[in-house]
Amino acid sequence: MCHCGANIGRVVDVPSVVDYALTLPNVVYAQEQLFSCATNSAQEITDMIEEKGLNRVVVAACSPITLEPLFRDTVREAGINQYYYEMANIREHNSWVHSKEKEEATQKAKDITRMSVARACHLEPLQEIDLPVNKTxxxxxxxxxxxxxxxxxxxxxxxxxxxxxxxxxxxxxxxxxxxxxxxxxxxxxxxxxxxxxxxxxxxxxxxxxxxxxxxxxxxxxxxxxxxxxxxxxxxxxxxxxx
CATH class of the missing domain: 3.50.50.60 (FAD/NAD(P)-binding domain)
Incomplete structure (x- = not known):
């Protein structure tokens, strides 16, 4: 669970979302981070995957458009297929649009996280292949x-x-x-x-x-x-x- 500095943390009660995540089926570990995209945070994720033998990772943070490649690299470096990763967007889809409804935003963060965890349970390992590109x-x-x-x-x-x-x-x-x-x-x-x-x-x-x-x-x-x-x-x- 990422605070994204104040972008998420000033609106969403991140610690309560972490506690909620731990009650979800198949979740064995959850923690909060100030910036999940920081080098030390990414290393922390890698260490936890190896230490606890995790086979799925959900990062509740910002848009996958910007940071999904980083987190895919992170889980791959820990030895699991990069497609066993799921991202829950609790910034653009939540804290940025509900900045004045903190209680509701926190509940929505829990809902988004729950859905991402449920989806992660059904992820399958994929392999990238090279395909020819038509230049027309x-x-x-x-x-x-x-x-x-x-x-x-x-x-x-x-x-x-x-x-x-x-x-x-x-x-x-x-x-x-x-x-x-x-x-x-x-x-x-x-x-x-x-x-x-x-x-x-x-x-x-x-x-x-x-x-x-x-x-x-x-x-x-x-x-x-x-x-x-x-x-x-x-x-x-x-x-x-x-």
Missing amino acids: ALVVGGGVAGMTCALSIANQGHEVHLVEKDTDLGGMARRIPSTLEGMDVQAYLHDLVRKVYEHTLVHVYTDAIITEATGYVGNFVTKVTSEGMVKEIHHGAAVIAT
Whole structure:
């Protein structure tokens, strides 16, 4: 249980959450730390895993987006699979949004911790594998942003599929004659469209509708219906520019 300095500790009664955690099924050890992300705290977690023979670890702290890799490394260094780790976000999901309701925030911290412990009991060991990445990109939206994005990717040597639901590229910019500074928007747009169509790595689909999207990061498959035909596009990245 992390105090995160005052970010959690000034709102949540951390010691009471620790006591509560010890009453949960399958929990054999719980403690509080001022900063769980600190080097000495991470070492403390490693030592406890080894000393008590733990096979699951739940850290109640902040967002996993920022610190999950650190704690996965911590449990791995202690000799257990990194996917036997679970994080309970009691900062962004609790103390930061309930700073004036300390009693309720403490109860919510207990609830979040209980759910994380329950989930941890069902975690399975996973192994990381290397997979090839498709370097083709899909850009959805043929406005100025979408075309600029498509050209930027294509100019780096990657194939791009640009999908637009209307008959013509340009989007809302087709309705704007000039900017406040007097720039000719239509001339700029005409030149941008020309560059898109002339680029050998950019494939344009107009009057297009996405009918299906499957896959995972690095390897997606998207089906696009355009001009009565269905095109299956294999790509590793997607940009939504609508």
